[in-house]
Amino acid sequence: MIIKANNPALTSWIDVEKNSDFPIQNLPFGIYSDSINQHRVCSAIGNYVIDLYELADRGYFKTLTLNKELFNRPYLNDLIALGKSATRALRERLSDLLESTNQELQGDKKTFDAIFKPQSSVQLMLPVKVGDYTDFYSSIDHATNIGTMIRDPKNALMPNWKYIPVGYHGRASSIMVSGSNFHRPKGQMKPADAEVPTFGPCKLLDFELETGYIIGKSSSPGQSISTEQADDYIFGMVLFNDWSARDIQTWEYVPLGPFLSKNFASTVSPWVVTLDALEPFRTEGYVQEPKVFPYLEYKGNKNVDIKLEVAIQPENGEETIVCRSNYKYMYWTMEQQLAHHTVNGCNVNVGDLMGSGTISGPDVSEYGSMMELSWKGTKPIKLKDGSERKFINDNDTVILRGYCKNNEVRIGFGECKAKLLPAL
Amino acid sequence: MIIKANNPALTSWIDVEKNSDFPIQNLPFGIYSDSINQHRVCSAIGNYVIDLYELADRGYFKTLTLNKELFNRPYLNDLIALGKSATRALRERLSDLLESTNQELQGDKKTFDAIFKPQSSVQLMLPVKVGDYTDFYSSIDHATNIGTMIRDPKNALMPNWKYIPVGYHGRASSIMVSGSNFHRPKGQMKPADAEVPTFGPCKLLDFELETGYIIGKSSSPGQSISTEQADDYIFGMVLFNDWSARDIQTWEYVPLGPFLSKNFASTVSPWVVTLDALEPFRTEGYVQEPKVFPYLEYKGNKNVDIKLEVAIQPENGEETIVCRSNYKYMYWTMEQQLAHHTVNGCNVNVGDLMGSGTISGPDVSEYGSMMELSWKGTKPIKLKDGSERKFINDNDTVILRGYCKNNEVRIGFGECKAKLLPAL
Secondary structure (H helix, E strand, O other): OOOHHHOOOOOEOOOOOOOOOOOOOOOOEEEEEOOOOOOEEEEEEOOEEEEHHHHHHOOOOHHHOOOHHHHOOOOOHHHHOOOHHHHHHHHHHHHHHHEOOOOOOOOOHHHHHHHEEEHHHOEEOOOOOOOOEEEEOOEHHHHHHHHHHHOOHHHOOOOOOOOOOOEEEEOOOOEEEOOOOEEOOEEEEOOOOOOOOEEEEOOOEEOOEEEEEEEOOOOOOOOOOOHHHHHHHEEEEEEEEOOEEHHHHHHHOOOOOOOOOOOOOEEEOOOEEEHHHHHHHEEOOOOOOOOOOHHHOOOOOOEEOOEEEEEEEOOOOOOEEEEEEEHHHEOOOHHHHHHHHHOOOOOOOOOOEEEOOOOOOOOHHHOOOHHHHOOOOOOOEEOOOOOEEOOOOOOOEEEEEEEEEOOOOEEEEEEEEEEEEOOO | OOOHHHOOOOOEOOOOOOOOOOOOOOOOEEEEEOOOOOOEEEEEEOOEEEEHHHHHHOOOOHHHOOOHHHHOOOOOHHHHOOOHHHHHHHHHHHHHHHEOOOOOOOOOHHHHHHHEEEHHHOEEOOOOOOOOEEEEOOEHHHHHHHHHHHOOHHHOOOOOOOOOOOEEEEOOOOEEEOOOOEEOOEEEEOOOOOOOOEEEEOOOEEOOEEEEEEEOOOOOOOOOOOHHHHHHHEEEEEEEEOOEEHHHHHHHOOOOOOOOOOOOOEEEOOOEEEHHHHHHHEEOOOOOOOOOOHHHOOOOOOEEOOEEEEEEEOOOOOOEEEEEEEHHHEOOOHHHHHHHHHOOOOOOOOOOEEEOOOOOOOOHHHOOOHHHHOOOOOOOEEOOOOOEEOOOOOOOEEEEEEEEEOOOOEEEEEEEEEEEEOOO
């Protein structure tokens, strides 16, 4: 299928800087609020957000027969529930309106100002109402690193790891949009050499560099989604920081998995980049050996070449990039994750979020968590200001970034950041 | 605080059988639909559901200043979000209207028929929209049984078990109301003596006898709810069957906990019995040794004496009660669970469901799962029709029931049942 809006030759009459995350080939979806409007569906180009309600209200989407009230909602759920054919047509129409030769919106300053607003002048909101949130554990380098550190270097991967895309259910209520700061969590911890646990602010607060994908089509209880059908159920991707309290996790997670060590906060990027926009950056998947069960087999290039980075910015200081990784390192693809999640008949709903799990690459500079970067705290990371980090300090801001880039186009996710405030 | 509606001396002008789950002292909340009305908030007395919208529409709640549209909703969330003082006043007003000497509703057959409908003539719906669902693991007899079977009889409980109310996040999308049948899930399993896993319909499908409580008041990110505050955040209780595929669970659950083994279906009772109605049945909690951390300490009687039972009914056959347990056996109370869940600042929302975990008692007849009753399949259970069960067979219906009873009053939950259909 040819998606016109992906054409790398397209340019816009709106000025877009060369390294912008938001060229005309991106057109992600989000929600913004400002002093005039509360909760409008928007897209982005260059440094602007595009108010889609204002466009709909002025009749620019009349060929799409969309109810304009769909753009006047606190979340994207109702819009993306229309399905891929509708959201794809919307993105194509948006692309037409913004394309250099199109005159429909050019020239009228008053209309322009109502529709296009500098990103810096608005507040970007949580883009979707997340019903259920699942987190996978699908990076082989991450799973190997963790297994090596806390179990046995010779048997770093659990026996099930290459057979099933291991995952667990997370907490949806505490997923916050980029820019929402939160307090260091308190909880129970038990140092390895202690007889009994202690209670207090966690000491080993970590980020996890992840992406997530947003479900765009609901399935019914009992229904299984095949790897082939999966892309029709995936609306788009986000950046995701699955904050983790390592010391709370160690004490609590056997036998039922992470709980309070993860559910105090997760940070999601405000922009959902459509799977359509990422299509040109699909790349070969990991060679899977042993062979997977038939329901996990898939055809074609299903990984995505998304360059990822993590920066730590101390209070009033300069940021230091501590990790550069890539989504293409994933062992299990999104399509395999969704096929596995539903093979037992578990139903998914529009707005559900599926996290990738920490995305580490093979090189030490590509490790997606402080746990790995500092190798369990044994090798502190040096920041530009000369200070060292084993884990995250109070008042540090952690920033995730991601973008796809080839010789012609750069498609980005914007930032996914939050500051860790001291414990209450 | 004295709750008038709990007065055991009250009788109603509506006939209530002696062993009914729904005397005037109960007045639970639910949602019903029938051929006339879709999704109305209701209560129950004797064999009737009470349409609260019809009462509101006729002005019977005018002293409560409630918007009648609150009773014309698909879920209870908006009503219970009004808070305990509002829902308590509503239950008290209902109690007044139904009390023997009250003449407001007596006599007018046409009005009666619009408001009171035989439970058998309506469909009871999922009572709340569940945002997040958490399942605990708080029965010491259950945790001891499982630890004895799959680990070490001498160290049956994990080291963390008596320090933290262990819990994990479950899947909200597949929570179904009583009466919703579902198919045996498929998945990966690895028999202990096999080299590699197999794929197919699960063989060891189990029920888990649980209760759940519904959050009635939202908290903010960063906020911790104390054990003392907890009851104000708990609207009421339900019966809950946390269906489990034991063989899928064994293969998948290390290290991140249960996933596909649980998320295909959970069954919840249609009636939410208010915490107010259960207050007379509060009883002493488990003696906790070692002493718990201060944030888990509590005062007063916080367990509840709820008699529980599980029946298995083969297709077209007679049911056999296979387990009689009691909620009072819980080691960790609801208040402790909620204090723990939020001690790290995790926020809860109205409609969230917190499952108890399997509720087993000390006697073998009180074990709350087939895993325990048949001791991992080694001791089959005999049913009345002469057949045997190690786990649940295709087309078996599993029925959970629960009620509180003292010398004066019996408060019940109705049934929580579902039939296991063959794998698709």
